[in-house]
Amino acid sequence: MKYTLTIQESHYSELKNHLLNEDLNEHVAFVICSRSLVNGVEERLLSREVITLSNEKLIISEPTKVSWDNQYFIEILKKVESKNFSIILVHNHPEGFNQFSEIDDKGEKELFQLAFNRNGYNTIHASLIMLPDGYLIGRVWKTNLSNVQISLIRIIGKRIVLNYPDKTSDYETPEVFNRQQLAFGKALVQDLSKLKISVVGAGATGSATALLLTRLGIGELCLIDKDTVEQSNLNRLHGAKLSDVGKYKVDVLQQYIKEIGIGTKISVVKSWVSDKECIDHLKTSDLIFGCTDDDAGRILLNRFAYFYLTPVIDMGLIIQVKKDMNEIQDLQGRVSYLYPGNDCLITKGNINTQRAYEQDLKRNNPESYKKLKNEAYVIGEGDPSPAVVTFTTQIASISVNELLNRIQGYNPSLLDFPHKQFFFHRYGDGSEIFPGNISNNECRICGQSNYWGRGDMQPFLDMA
Numbered sequence: 001m002k003y004t005l006t007i008q009e010s011h012y013s014e015l016k017n018h019l020l021n022e023d024l025n026e027h028v029a030f031v032i033c034s035r036s037l038v039n040g041v042e043e044r045l046l047s048r049e050v051i052t053l054s055n056e057k058l059i060i061s062e063p064t065k066v067s068w069d070n071q072y073f074i075e076i077l078k079k080v081e082s083k084n085f086s087i088i089l090v091h092n093h094p095e096g097f098n099q100f101s102e103i104d105d106k107g108e109k110e111l112f113q114l115a116f117n118r119n120g121y122n123t124i125h126a127s128l129i130m131l132p133d134g135y136l137i138g139r140v141w142k143t144n145l146s147n148v149q150i151s152l153i154r155i156i157g158k159r160i161v162l163n164y165p166d167k168t169s170d171y172e173t174p175e176v177f178n179r180q181q182l183a184f185g186k187a188l189v190q191d192l193s194k195l196k197i198s199v200v201g202a203g204a205t206g207s208a209t210a211l212l213l214t215r216l217g218i219g220e221l222c223l224i225d226k227d228t229v230e231q232s233n234l235n236r237l238h239g240a241k242l243s244d245v246g247k248y249k250v251d252v253l254q255q256y257i258k259e260i261g262i263g264t265k266i267s268v269v270k271s272w273v274s275d276k277e278c279i280d281h282l283k284t285s286d287l288i289f290g291c292t293d294d295d296a297g298r299i300l301l302n303r304f305a306y307f308y309l310t311p312v313i314d315m316g317l318i319i320q321v322k323k324d325m326n327e328i329q330d331l332q333g334r335v336s337y338l339y340p341g342n343d344c345l346i347t348k349g350n351i352n353t354q355r356a357y358e359q360d361l362k363r364n365n366p367e368s369y370k371k372l373k374n375e376a377y378v379i380g381e382g383d384p385s386p387a388v389v390t391f392t393t394q395i396a397s398i399s400v401n402e403l404l405n406r407i408q409g410y411n412p413s414l415l416d417f418p419h420k421q422f423f424f425h426r427y428g429d430g431s432e433i434f435p436g437n438i439s440n441n442e443c444r445i446c447g448q449s450n451y452w453g454r455g456d457m458q459p460f461l462d463m464a
């Protein structure tokens, strides 16, 4: 069982502004967290709210010491009681001492004993230390008052920042990634090796995405698709051969990636994205690529990004041809980076909800679907859509670069543009990028923060 934490970027900024004060003394804040649990694999805390203790509430605030009245802690315990949320105690070490001190051990044990006594034993709690450069180290306090190191802390927003205990400037880059290190440095190589990424859809864009992620040195991949290879896929399916026709797409890709042999851990799921096995993989991923044409699946991933603070990079490609004329009417690609604090796919108009409804119906209630189709109300079904490998691969490539830029930041100005659209059939570079400002929208997912970091709840993703 590993313990990890995801903090929204805005929460991290609040913590940093409060703790790393000019007075160079210790300060205190609390983070209220919900959680995401996959039994036996990972328990993940998700930040919901930051509560800071102002100076006048502190009894002592010195360079190596801080103390406060427990009444403020009890107020927070009261607040989270009914929802079983976890509390993280955060303080800073102004002199850079990069571990918990004996005083911390003693104080925290008493504090969390109080928490368990008052709020019960249904959830864990945690503590963090912020170092002068903003780096975080942390541990979880279990209900038996033992503590365990937090193995990964993700700060999620415009940037993706990873803090983990063995992060080091002495990292020995494996030989295979030397050239990449020359471009982007060791830290990126080590960060990528820490990531688990799920790729939803193993078709044209998904197969390209999975192979690019493999060669970048992503630590662990999960490939999700229940389709098999057809001969008509071979014009664009990376890693697939004629002899693979009839096999599961994810099996073919997995085999190919294993043969590359650079140590990528890989698992496959041959089911629809809302199945339990699939959801468990999504919940233990650090990031998800949406490589499907499936609008019902997109609706789920779109919500997932906000509920679980797990960025989703969703991509799509449309080719439209004028009937009988072989003339391109539209050749358009889209890449969307979804995270709490930014517009979602529904707000951006990137999900066809009518088609999503039909796809859902087809899956869950085939009889009704047939009826609807006979009455000619179904819009999604048509001739097979056109597909060209160069464009599907290009969109995959742009999407994976989106990930690189969010972690490494090689193009800072592009970080302000999470929604990108590319018109490949027009003159010029053909791209149009949209700023990601929240447009004060009414959307329940991206327009208000109730759902952000909500984590596990019934019903899942509050989808009835």
Ligand SMILES: [Zn+2]
Residues within 6 Å of the ligand: 343, 344, 345, 346, 347, 348, 443, 444, 445, 446, 447
């Ligand atoms: Zn929205």
